[in-house]
Amino acid sequence: MIAGRPTLENWMAPPGNRWAFRHVRELLPTARVRRGDALELPEAIAPGLATLPFRDDAGGEHRLEPFLAESFGDACVVLHRGAVVYEWYAPGGASTDRHLLFSVTKSVVGVLAGAVASVGLVDLEAPIVRYVPEVAGGAYGDATVRHLLDMTTAIDFVEDYSPGPDVRAYRESTGWYPSEQPSPGMHAYLAAMRRGDREHGERFRYLSPNTDVAGWVLERATGLPLAEALQRYLWAPLGAEHDGDLTLDRFGAPRAAGGLSTTARDLARFGLLVAEGGRGVVPAAFIEELRFGGDRAQWADGDYATFLPGGGYRSFWYQPNVAGDPGVTCAVGIHGQLLYVDAARSVVVVKQSSWPGPSGDPADRLALAAARAAARFLDV
Amino acid sequence: MIAGRPTLENWMAPPGNRWAFRHVRELLPTARVRRGDALELPEAIAPGLATLPFRDDAGGEHRLEPFLAESFGDACVVLHRGAVVYEWYAPGGASTDRHLLFSVTKSVVGVLAGAVASVGLVDLEAPIVRYVPEVAGGAYGDATVRHLLDMTTAIDFVEDYSPGPDVRAYRESTGWYPSEQPSPGMHAYLAAMRRGDREHGERFRYLSPNTDVAGWVLERATGLPLAEALQRYLWAPLGAEHDGDLTLDRFGAPRAAGGLSTTARDLARFGLLVAEGGRGVVPAAFIEELRFGGDRAQWADGDYATFLPGGGYRSFWYQPNVAGDPGVTCAVGIHGQLLYVDAARSVVVVKQSSWPGPSGDPADRLALAAARAAARFLDV
Numbered sequence: 048m049i050a051g052r053p054t055l056e057n058w059m060a061p062p063g064n065r066w067a068f069r070h071v072r073e074l075l076p077t078a079r080v081r082r083g084d085a086l087e088l089p090e091a092i093a094p095g096l097a098t099l100p101f102r103d104d105a106g107g108e109h110r111l112e113p114f115l116a117e118s119f120g121d122a123c124v125v126l127h128r129g130a131v132v133y134e135w136y137a138p139g140g141a142s143t144d145r146h147l148l149f150s151v152t153k154s155v156v157g158v159l160a161g162a163v164a165s166v167g168l169v170d171l172e173a174p175i176v177r178y179v180p181e182v183a184g185g186a187y188g189d190a191t192v193r194h195l196l197d198m199t200t201a202i203d204f205v206e207d208y209s210p211g212p213d214v215r216a217y218r219e220s221t222g223w224y225p226s227e228q229p230s231p232g233m234h235a236y237l238a239a240m241r242r243g244d245r246e247h248g249e250r251f252r253y254l255s256p257n258t259d260v261a262g263w264v265l266e267r268a269t270g271l272p273l274a275e276a277l278q279r280y281l282w283a284p285l286g287a288e289h290d291g292d293l294t295l296d297r298f299g300a301p302r303a304a305g306g307l308s309t310t311a312r313d314l315a316r317f318g319l320l321v322a323e324g325g326r327g328v329v330p331a332a333f334i335e336e337l338r339f340g341g342d343r344a345q346w347a348d349g350d351y352a353t354f355l356p357g358g359g360y361r362s363f364w365y366q367p368n369v370a371g372d373p374g375v376t377c378a379v380g381i382h383g384q385l386l387y388v389d390a391a392r393s394v395v396v397v398k399q400s401s402w403p404g405p406s407g408d409p410a411d412r413l414a415l416a417a418a419r420a421a422a423r424f425l426d427v
Numbered sequence: 428m429i430a431g432r433p434t435l436e437n438w439m440a441p442p443g444n445r446w447a448f449r450h451v452r453e454l455l456p457t458a459r460v461r462r463g464d465a466l467e468l469p470e471a472i473a474p475g476l477a478t479l480p481f482r483d484d485a486g487g488e489h490r491l492e493p494f495l496a497e498s499f500g501d502a503c504v505v506l507h508r509g510a511v512v513y514e515w516y517a518p519g520g521a522s523t524d525r526h527l528l529f530s531v532t533k534s535v536v537g538v539l540a541g542a543v544a545s546v547g548l549v550d551l552e553a554p555i556v557r558y559v560p561e562v563a564g565g566a567y568g569d570a571t572v573r574h575l576l577d578m579t580t581a582i583d584f585v586e587d588y589s590p591g592p593d594v595r596a597y598r599e600s601t602g603w604y605p606s607e608q609p610s611p612g613m614h615a616y617l618a619a620m621r622r623g624d625r626e627h628g629e630r631f632r633y634l635s636p637n638t639d640v641a642g643w644v645l646e647r648a649t650g651l652p653l654a655e656a657l658q659r660y661l662w663a664p665l666g667a668e669h670d671g672d673l674t675l676d677r678f679g680a681p682r683a684a685g686g687l688s689t690t691a692r693d694l695a696r697f698g699l700l701v702a703e704g705g706r707g708v709v710p711a712a713f714i715e716e717l718r719f720g721g722d723r724a725q726w727a728d729g730d731y732a733t734f735l736p737g738g739g740y741r742s743f744w745y746q747p748n749v750a751g752d753p754g755v756t757c758a759v760g761i762h763g764q765l766l767y768v769d770a771a772r773s774v775v776v777v778k779q780s781s782w783p784g785p786s787g788d789p790a791d792r793l794a795l796a797a798a799r800a801a802a803r804f805l806d807v
Contacts, residue, residue: 052679056609073456073675081523143461229436229605290670295453299432 055225059382061403068147068382068401069121069140071308075222077292078274078301080309086286086316093132093425096125101420103413114417118410119383119400121146122311126319126395127425131312145292145308146399149380152307153258155281155317156273157196157363159265161325161333162280169268171196175260178267181234182260186242192264194247195257196362199345201245204254206350208381208405217256221306222296233259233300251342251349251360255304258363262303273301284328285320287313305380311397314386318395321376321388337364338374338390354408372419381405387418394422435605439762441783448527448762448781449501449520451688455602457672458654458681460689466666466696471510473805481800483793494797498790499763499780501526502691506699506775507805511692525672525688526779529760532687533638535661535697536653537576537743539645541705541713542660549648551576555640558647561614562640566622572644574627575637576742579725581625584634586730588761588785597636601686602676613639613680631722631729631740635684638743642683653681664708665700667693685760691777698768698775701756717744718754718770734788752799761785767798774802 053063058074067074097112112135115123121140125133136142148155163169169178171192176183178192186202194200205213219226220236230236237260262273269276274293282291291313294306309317324331341359346352349360359366364376378386383400396418402410433443438454447454477492492515495503501520505513516522528535543549549558551572556563558572566582574580585593599606600616610616617640642653649656654673662671671693674686689697700706705714721739726732729740739746744756758766763780776798782790 054677070458072452073458073679075456076453077457078450078453225609297434297454299453 055223059405061401064382064403065119065121065401068399069144069308071147071294071306072145072292076295076297076299077306077308078272078295078299080274080282080291080293080307081278082287082290082313083283084286085288086319088126088312088316089130091127091130091132093125093127096133096421096424099420099424101416103416104409109413109417111417111421114413115398118414119402120398121401122397122399124311124315124395124397125421125425126315126322128393129319129323131315132425133421134312136311142312143289143310145289145310147305147308147384148314148399149305149382149384150255151314151378151380151384151386152303152305153255153363154378154386155277155307156258156262156265156303157337158317158321158329158333159277159281160192160196160261160362161329163265163269163276165330165333166280169264175264178264179260181238185238186240187237187260190247192261195261195264197342198251198253198257198360198363199248200252200254200257201243201247201249202254202256203241203243204256206254220296221259221300221302222294223302230297232298233296233302234263234298237263251345251351253350253360258304259300259302261363262301265303266301272299273303281317281328285326286316288316289313311399314399315395315397318386318388318397322390322393322395324390333362336361337376338366341366341368343368354411367415367419369419372422375419375422377415377418379411383410383414385411385414385418387415387422389419389422392422392426394425396421435603439785441781444762444783445499445501445781448779449524449688451527451674451686452525452672456675456677456679457686457688458652458675458679460654460662460671460673460687461658462667462670462693463663464666465668466699468506468692468696469510471507471512473505473507473512476505476513476801476804479800479804481796483796484789489793489797491797491801494793495778498794499782500778501781502777502779504691504695504775504777505801505805506695506702508773509699509703511695512805513801514692516691522692523669523690525669525690527685527688527764528694528779529685529762529764530635531694531758531760531764531766532683532685533635533743534758534766535657535687536638536642536645536683537717538697538701538709538713539657539661540572540576540641540742541709543645543649543656545710545713546660549645555644558644559640561618565618566620567617567640570627572641575641575644577722578631578633578637578740578743579628580632580634580637581623581627581629582634582636583621583623584636586634600676601639601680601682602674603682610677612678613676613682614643614678617643631725631731633730633740638684639680639682642681645683646681652679653683661697661708665706666696668696669693691779694766694779695775695777698766698777701768702770702773702775704770713742714770716741717756718746721746721748723748734791747795747799749799752802755799755802757795757798759791763790763794765791765794765798767795767802769799769802772802772806774805776801
């Protein structure tokens with residue numbers, strides 16, 4: 048037992064979050080996501096990458112490795128053409144540490160949806176109730192799986208990580224926060240959600256419960272617990288070296304929106320699968336959508352337009368759409384989680400962090416700038 | 428999510444316990460006990476073992492494989508001279524399933540104590556307070572580590588698995604049962620325990636909290652969380668093929684008395700380490716004590732004298748002391764967990780089960796009779 052170890056009451060707050068994000072399974076029930084035969088990652092040398100300069104929005108200069116340490120980084124892995132060209136862990140960290148991915152989990156679930164659809168087990172355009180009739184009476188009763196994947200549902204929910212009352216009640220239902228009374232669980236919470244003032248499909252609103260419903264759909268479609276579906280259709284086939292951990296509520300419902308912990312290298316392997324067009328595990332056309340398929344008009348009208356001006360969102364992946372970087376797609380999680388995939392340059396960047404607070408545009412944009420600089424640097 | 432999946436409220440009750448005992452990490456927080464380089468187990472043939480007959484106390488005849496199925500068996504592995512001569516899993520089971528060991532965990536912790544003592548980090552004859560000053564004000568304040576290992580403390584506790592009020596309060600403190608109020612945790616519970624009406628060292632009384640205190644001592648002695656101490660000094664060196672899972676309370680205190688889950692094969696590898704005299708990982712002299720070192724007079728005066736007449740107990744291991752089987756030692760856990768080591772014959776027998784109820788002398792004795800028959804059969 049560690050002195051000063053966090054508990055479920057305070058695990059996401061600093062300074063204990065640095066430990067907690069790498070030991071989630073010691074705080075909550077988790078399911079094992081089994082690894083496969085490890086895809087070997089050769090190592091290559093990229094002189095200058097550690098000291099690579101890049102600029103923040105205000106024009107201030109940073110350099111990669113000092114930035115990692117200053118920005119509460121826990122791990123960083125950069126792949127170029129399938130080889131590890133840079134790898135960094137904060138003091139006390141190790142390449143076998145599983146680190147909570149937070150919302151990068153969503154992007155894993157998005158790719159899983161593509162894999163499961165490709166074998167005909169789920170129709171991504173179908174109504175959710177075809178798979179999960181339990182939501183018929185709630186806001187999800189007339190939405191489709193596609194609405195979930197693209198975050199265009201019209202549920203009544205405020206995604207305020209401070210946390211606001213919606214996020215608090217939601218996290219209690221998922222087991223992430225302690226609850227005074229035994230919680231009826233995440234599925235009961237999701238099934239009872241109410242409709243907001245719009246129609247499904249009208250606009251982009253980033254709402255985490257959507258992904259948990261998508262996870263529920265995938266469980267029903269595959270007939271497997273989500274951890275096993277992940278293992279079978281994605282985690283083992285992509286060549287993960289280590290088991291992942293997926294948090295569960297007290298009834299076993301998995302937190303598809305943010306509950307997966309993996310090593311940095313395995314997350315990089317997942318990015319490599321995307322960079323390589325799905326490698327037959329996921330259809331290339333589905334991967335193309337993650338790179339180019341976002342609706343820019345909906346994005347411009349949505350909550351995150353200032354975070355990525357001109358961006359897009361498709362199947363739980365972000366497209367920055369920055370000039371000079373066509374087809375870049377990325378996955379972002381609170382507290383500084385980033386997976387950046389520049390398929391055109393065959394570059395994958397992973398950063399795992401323990402920011403003291405959940406989020407902040409400048410910090411997210413700075414991490415993106417670092418990844419973008421690395422990709423451009425490696426392209427020469 | 429599994430339909431009808433147990434929750435923390437009912438996970439030890441049938442029929443859900445069969446699932447729960449192989450999915451403990453999905454119900455409680457757990458620490459990973461890392462594997463090492465897997466010790467290869469060759470396979471050998473032992474014709475006739477599956478149908479081997481053996482007798483119960485009343486003279487009724489049973490045969491090995493039908494017995495496994497009838498007695499709620501989940502897994503069975505038999506080693507002879509280091510080779511797997513028999514392996515069986517109930518339908519739906521797999522060799523990668525981790526299964527809760529219950530009190531067989533104690534015997535793992537006992538061997539760990541020997542390993543840690545051999546490198547000079549703990550003195551097994553020392554007072555507990557040398558390592559855990561927190562217990563100074565309670566019943567453990569004047570007991571030694573040896574009293575813990577041999578179950579001769581005089582604490583006021585009734586080990587009634589029905590469960591009685593002591594076991595209920597104890598399990599709430601360990602996170603095994605839900606509690607209405609947030610629990611102050613296992614360590615607070617252990618530190619506050621009261622003395623019974625005897626002196627430490629006077630008699631054998633099998634009381635699970637003793638092992639949790641021993642686990643606490645080993646954490647302090649090694650400066651490591653118990654899962655890491657286990658990994659470093661025992662689990663990796665013995666050649667475990669798979670990570671184990673160790674349950675934690677909400678503050679991270681490990682359930683040394685019963686919280687470890689391992690595969691059947693890894694438990695057999697652990698038994699093999701004992702059968703082979705500790706292989707340098709644990710001193711041969713310490714292993715000899717597990718085989719011959721129990722105090723028969725104390726045993727005869729203790730709670731379990733009818734379970735193993737003429738038996739003994741040393742460092743969390745049972746010695747049946749049956750004529751014709753010198754030096755046999757074994758580990759026993761509720762709901763049908765057994766590790767039987769006949770070092771003289773180089774035989775190890777593992778049985779993992781999900782009995783509907785926690786325990787029962789006839790069922791435990793029957794499993795022992797099966798293991799004994801297998802060992803004698805393989806000796807010819």
